[in-house]
Amino acid sequence: MSIFLTMLFIGFALMISSLFVDHDHGFDHGDVDVTSAHEVSDGPSWLNLKIIAVFLVAFGAMGSIVRYYGYDIMTSSLLALANGLALAFCVYKILKLFYAQQASSHVSEAEVIGKTALVTVAIADFSVGEITLIVKGSQLSYVARSTVFTGEPIKEGSLVRINGLTGVVAIVSPLTSKTKQGGVE
Incomplete structure (x- = not known):
């Protein structure tokens, strides 16, 4: 159960840190443009700090709850993994919706x-x-x-x-x- 609680607290710490260092402090570099057709974006991805934090919190919370009720470690891990992936997927879709609503005057x-x-x-x-x-x-x-x-x-x-x-x-x-x-x- 301690590994699940550790994941829960690490995820929570990532959420708090993303409050201070993520959004506007992320990847704004003025008028710097790379001279290729590939552009860099700070839009949502599976490696976005918010999504990783949600996965860790959901994984840790579900694993702790299931272990508390006496399930074995394998069942707890599988249920925690399913819960973490499901919530991370939901957050990914919500963030993707928010980023799609943003307008940009940047010309690639x-x-x-x-x-x-x-x-x-x-x-x-x-x-x-x-x-x-x-x-x-x-x-x-x-x-x-x-x-x-x-x-x-x-x-x-x-x-x-x-x-x-x-x-x-x-x-x-x-x-x-x-x-x-x-x-x-």
């Missing part, structure tokens, strides 16, 4: 690549200009470099397609009259 690289943008400062060959586009209702500006070298700059007011991002520089190609899609996306 995957949301920018492939979009059409407007040239606001002409982009000369082997030089940079500036583009503007709207993503998630926010207007974004990027320094831009062209992938096509024609000897003439991509003029201000032209439409370009964003092919990739290298750091803070957008790699773009001009849209021809055949590929224009009627405005900035």
